[in-house]
Amino acid sequence: MAGLLKWLVLTMGGVCAAIGIVHLALGIDSVPGEGAAGATVDSRERFYGAIFLGYGLAWIRAARQSPIPATAVRWLAFVLLLGGIGRLLVHGRPRPAALVPGRPDGHRIRAAASVLLALGRRRKGAV
Incomplete structure (x- = not known):
C-alpha cells in the first residue's frame, strides 16, 4: 500500500510540474481560445504556471520522504x-x-x- 501511495503522489507531482512548465513556457498559447488576450493575461498565465510547477515539486518532495x-x-x-x-x-x-x-x-x-x-x-x- 505504501508503494502504491508513493507512486500516486509522485505521479501527481510529475503531472502538476509538467503542466506548470507548459503554462510557464507557452503563456496564453497553452490555453485554447486565449490567443487574442493581451500581455497582462499572458503574464498572469505564466505566473500561475510557475506556481503550479512549485505545487508539483511539493508533491514530488512529499513522495520522496519515507514515510510519506x-x-x-x-x-x-x-x-x-x-x-x-x-x-x-x-x-x-x-x-x-x-x-x-x-x-x-x-x-x-x-x-x-x-x-x-x-x-x-x-x-x-x-x-
Whole structure:
C-alpha cells in the first residue's frame, strides 16, 4: 500500500510540474481560445504556471520522504480541492453537475476528496 501511495503522489507531482512548465513556457498559447488576450493575461498565465510547477515539486518532495508525510499530502490535496471548487464557480453560480463522472473539472474535486477521505481514516502523521 505504501508503494502504491508513493507512486500516486509522485505521479501527481510529475503531472502538476509538467503542466506548470507548459503554462510557464507557452503563456496564453497553452490555453485554447486565449490567443487574442493581451500581455497582462499572458503574464498572469505564466505566473500561475510557475506556481503550479512549485505545487508539483511539493508533491514530488512529499513522495520522496519515507514515510510519506500524511499531513503534507492532506494539505496538498486540500489545495487541489480548493482549486476544483474555484473551477466549479462560474459567474457566481456553483455547478454541481460537474461532480458527475465524465464532466469537465469534476475529476479535480473527486481526486482531492478521495485523497482527503483516505488519509482521514489514518490517525498517524505519516503513511
